[in-house]
Amino acid sequence: MHRDVLFAFFAAVFFSVFATPAFADNRVALVIGNSTYARVPHLPNPVHDAEDVAAALKRSGFDTIVATDLDKAGMDEAMIRFARAAHTADVAMFYYTRHALQFAGIDYLVPVDAQLNDGADLRRLVRVDDVIADMQPAKSLRILVLDSCRDNPLAEQLKRSIGTARSASIGRGLAKIDSPDGMIVSYATQPGRTAEDGNGRNSPYTTAFLRNVEAKEEIGTIFRRISAEVYQATHQMQLPELSLSLIGEFYLNGKLQITATPATTPAPVDPCAAPTDHWKSAEAINTKAAYEDHLARFPTCSFADLARAKIAALTTPDSAKDRRRFDGIWLGKLVCESTPSGLPGWSYELTGRVADGVFHAEKGRAGKPGSQTFDGTIEPDGTADILQKGWSGARDPFHRPLGTEFNNTYLTKFDGPHGSGTRSDRASCNVKFTKR
CATH class of the missing domain: 3.40.50.1460 (Rossmann fold)
Structure with a gap:
């Protein structure tokens, strides 16, 4: 019995020291x-x-x-x-x-x-x-x-x-x-x-x-x-x-130790065995030529995609061309669902035009009661903050005085022939666009 207790004690000490x-x-x-x-x-x-x-x-x-x-x-x-x-x-x-x-x-x-x-x-x-x-x-x-x-x-x-x-x-x-x-x-x-x-x-x-x-x-x-x-x-x-x-190296969990068994014949050279040091040098230089050199040396290795991204970031983009892919006529439908707190719901359709990446739509004559405008610039990645500017009309659901100005922003994403967005301050209000 005494020997079993000692064994259990030393086993606990061993695992607490060496397993942690x-x-x-x-x-x-x-x-x-x-x-x-x-x-x-x-x-x-x-x-x-x-x-x-x-x-x-x-x-x-x-x-x-x-x-x-x-x-x-x-x-x-x-x-x-x-x-x-x-x-x-x-x-x-x-x-x-x-x-x-x-x-x-x-x-x-x-x-x-x-x-x-x-x-x-x-x-x-x-x-x-x-x-x-x-x-x-x-x-x-x-x-x-x-x-x-x-x-x-x-x-x-x-x-x-x-x-x-x-x-x-x-x-x-x-x-x-x-x-x-x-x-x-x-x-x-x-x-x-x-x-x-x-x-x-x-x-x-x-x-x-x-x-x-x-x-x-x-x-x-x-x-x-x-x-x-x-x-x-x-x-x-x-x-x-x-x-x-940083100066030098730092390891959060220790350096990986690999024990190699001597081989009778030389192992084939792995082209991705050591891209890290070269990548560090390329990143320190931080020029398009340095990243292109890394990509030429290690086209299929760990940092290849990141090198391509760095090259793209250092290349002046044709932003105007990227935006112009959205140019044309867009049909939109804005829907606001009613909320449990009592906010009323409504919906209506609108027609907008994108020219050189700039979106514009009007409902009624701008500045007159019941009119609205929608304006925003579509970024190269398709994102756009569409500003809705309006003036309350005779049937305003919030019963605001006639001609009261209001503004809302729709956080919108255009992708191919479609687009959708949500009002920044009211998740129950959404807009969907289709390119005609």
């Missing part, structure tokens, strides 16, 4: 996912993204703070905890998923209780440069991940409230951050672009992050592979932006 990965450095992470916004439609993925990322980081030795659906007070409290932890950390990571916006070149993260009536309400948000400052005390490595560059209805509300002249300060997507030394900054997509939410449990970016973050690879290789997988998974529509300011 050991990490010599002190790692901290803050993971935030905001899904349930008070004033814009619910997002299905961010809570799942945060939970799954937090679990993966814990397995990689991070002391992880995970929080979801945070209001401004909750985000401030989480950031205070994270800032204190980063002061004694070797590695600090911040992972944020969902609504964010840029104003005058500054990026902001959006709590679930955010309300943006004017520029002063930006104080209700969290500045990304404050997050970077909180991470700076970490000794070895700082990692900032923003899976948050999707279309943001709150930004559209702010645009309408501050007027046309100042709305140019509100950019599409997020602004680029220059990463300080010893830091990795990764966006879900390029600055000024928007990212997909995805149809599964996780967004395309988080899906690729979870697939790679626990690999026994150098951290730069991991993030480059994440970018390549997102680009492929989104059919070349979403290319993550990556900024690396």
